[in-house]
Amino acid sequence: MPRGVRKSPLVKLRDELKETQDSIEQYKTAIKTLQEKEKQIQDEIKLEEFKEVSTILEEQNMSLSELKELLISKAEIEQGN
Numbered sequence: 522m523p524r525g526v527r528k529s530p531l532v533k534l535r536d537e538l539k540e541t542q543d544s545i546e547q548y549k550t551a552i553k554t555l556q557e558k559e560k561q562i563q564d565e566i567k568l569e570e571f572k573e574v575s576t577i578l579e580e581q582n583m584s585l586s587e588l589k590e591l592l593i594s595k596a597e598i599e600q601g602n
Contacts, residue, residue, distance in 0.1 A: 528536070578588060 574588075578585065583591075
């Protein structure tokens with residue numbers, strides 16, 4: 522039975538190129554989505570770290586300005602050594 526018209530080597534290559542280009546676009550989209558997810562997770566990590574610091578400040582009855590002063594004075598001491 523006849524199977525239809527055979528594709529020429531040029532048509533086959535063009536089809537393969539189109540499939541490759543489509544795959545590249547899919548991967549680019551996937552990478553972009555993963556990068557957005559990465560940034561979101563990093564932001565969530567920062568938020569959780571700030572929550573931990575806030576909890577410690579509350580436990581120590583310290584204000585944010587007191588913590589800032591403490592850190593600045595510690596940095597100045599370390600720079601003096």
